[in-house]
Amino acid sequence: MAKKLNISLFGSCVVRVDGADGVEVKGAKHRALFALLATAPLGRRTRSYLQRTLWGSSCYDGGRQNLRRALSDLRSLLGEDFDYFIKCTNSDVELDLSLINFLGAPGTGAFMEGIGIRDRGFEEWVASMRADDSQIAALYRTTPRTELGRPLPRITALPFQRVMGGENLRVLGDWLAEEVCRSLSRSNLLSVISHLSSRALATRTTDTLDVRRELDVDYFVTGSIRDMGGRLVVDMDFVDARDGNIMWTRQIAGPEAKFWDEITTGLDGVVRAIGRTIADEAIAYVNDRPVPELEDHHLVIGGVSLMHRPTFRDFAKSRTLLEEAVSRAPMVAETHAWLAKWYVLSVFNGWTTDRNGDTQKALDASSRALDINPDSSFSLVIDGFAHNNLMQRMDVASQRYDTAIDINPNESLSWLLRGALLAFQDEGVDAIAAAEQARNLSPIDPFGYYYDSLSSTAYLAAANYGRALELADRSLAFNDRHLSTLRAKITALHFLDRGEEARVAAGELLRRAPAFNLDTYKNAHPVAKAALGQKVIAALEAAGIS
Structure with a gap:
């Protein structure tokens, strides 16, 4: 370097x-x-x-x-x-x-x-x-702009206003905003303003221009709560603070006695919808404009979202956006880490034309992220991800994941990749526990297929082939180009004695990656020598891959 x-x-x-x-x-x-x-x-x-x-x-x-x-x-x-x-x-x-x-x-x-x-x-x-x-x-920065932007979109939730009901609903409305902010803050793709700041503003105004000017946010959640004769009703609006446009509305309602069950499920759906909406809006935005005209936060979230889309065209454009984001904000560790992940996926999935060069670029980018911020849990995770998948250094990966979790126990990707690593080490039960913890901590990520894919690997390691197949199919429904998911599906089908379906899936894998063969897998994949890797090799061979 x-x-x-x-x-x-x-x-x-x-x-x-x-x-x-x-x-x-x-x-x-x-x-x-x-x-x-x-x-x-x-x-x-x-x-x-x-x-x-x-x-x-x-x-x-x-x-x-x-x-x-x-x-x-x-x-x-x-x-x-x-x-x-x-x-x-x-x-x-x-x-x-x-x-x-x-x-x-x-x-x-x-x-x-x-x-x-x-x-x-x-x-x-x-x-x-x-x-x-x-x-x-x-x-x-490489692109002249009137003012410095920020690499991530900024969002907050205003306390939900009591419309009808007792004073206790005012407290509940404040708690709802706090829970939304807490859930959103688990994402590496959002900058979340504390609900304490939004509470102070909400006592004076909820005017869109005031919210944008005083909190400097790109999006916010607002709403109301009321008691309709023993039935609690919460109405929510997700607002684009730049123009006041309501991007969607949601309602959560139920009897007061069962409202806590309703609200827990409802809030999970709300934060997932926020993640999908911001990602979809960013993709639409970046597709309609040349790179020099894009706001900084659209570069990162657009690049990350496109990285996990099913077409190679989107994947290739993702790198252009992330490289521009790095050049505009060279001292933001997480942006370098996202670029490192792009190179890891490019190499690991066989999409690169320069394996050695892109391997070094991945390691350089993750190293640069840690040079900037050694305590960035996300950067630690990606550095471990690179060492595990590209260098087969499970020891380095394990240490990076553990350190990341020590720094931030809510870092969902740490738990997910720790689960994958445990699966590679044939610790199936622990792998499932870590993967499920990751899924519980990550309600907002717009690339849930990736969580399903690695969770499928965890279930394979525990010989739960039915659940592994279910997760693999769900992942492939969103992104059918992910080779490791196809391998998981073939393996699950083989051990469920569904050989014909396994051969069909193997044909799809070879159509996606004509150069793939067992020698490539044995030499490049970190799990190849473990018991799980031997299962995968046996399944691939039985399905007709040589």
Whole structure:
């Protein structure tokens, strides 16, 4: 992986080489030198400009010696990396901007805050940049925009208003909003504003423009609750805060005595509907517009949703969207993790034309995500996913999943992939428990087929072939291109003594992946040598795959 130089210009100025062994530039004038180069056209400044700006114009020879000394100090500090990042001539100094990661973003602090350099030329330069920071905003994103967006759509639930009934319904309405927010917050695809913030706003107004302006959300849930003679009725609206459009309405109703049973099931359906609606809206939005015109949060959720659609065209477009999201927000760990998952799926499902190259890209992307945020539970999960499926390093995967669950016990994907890993280790009962926990924690994900697919594997490991087939069929009904699901179906059918159906499914697998064969599976799949893998191999062979 090519080294990058991380530079933060807003707030405290930071300059460091990425990676665990990367050095950090500490000297104020050394950091200022990098800042001047990083903001220059083509990354190039003349020596005389650097001398004048950093050391003043009163003594030309002194400034020249100071610049020479500063460059020498940086060469000693960076070693071989100096010539990798910086090119010097007798007249110019140039920084390779293609090797730069800009940390942070405009608005996270003052430009070059607290750098402590008092030379007049430098102070004038900083003042001019602060007066118009749009001139360096382009460094932070590939697509010019009027303002920085956010990588995930933001959503909240307003307390449900009591219309008819006792004061206890006001408390119930507040609890409903809290439960919706809590369920939504389990998704890696949404940024959820606490219901406490929405409660404070709801006491004053529920006007759409006020909600958008004060909470800065893209979507919100609102509604009412009333007592109709012992029958409780909850009406909900899911609203697009950008234009006030009601995207759908739902009603949950039932006798007061049984209302808690009704509301539990009803809220689960509501949060699932929210996930599907946002994903479907994002797909429609990105399909109608060129990439440079897309809002940041549409890039991520659109890319993730397309990644899990059944057509290869959608899968390919997903990478374009995620790469754009990474380039716009290079310091958001989860976006790199989603891109890593794209490469894992591409390799693992046999869709890549460069297995080795895409394997390395997956590992690079997940590593980059953890460099940015070592405590990101989702990034840990994806790094484990990459090591398990591409490198057959179950030990690394197990450690990543356990750490992710320790950090966030509600990380559904951690439980799902832990379940798959336990299945690979022939721990069928524990695999099912983990998979079911994942399904309980993930009511919102718009790619439920993936949960069904890996849950099917867990049931195979426990020799529950009927349930494994049921889940595989349900998964394939949404995405029939997922090879591992087809293998699970063939295996379940074989051990249910439904050989003819297994051969039909095997023909479908070969139609989807003509190059697939048993040697490929034995050499590449992490479960091939386990008891479950031997079952799969026997089933595939009996179904006519050689």
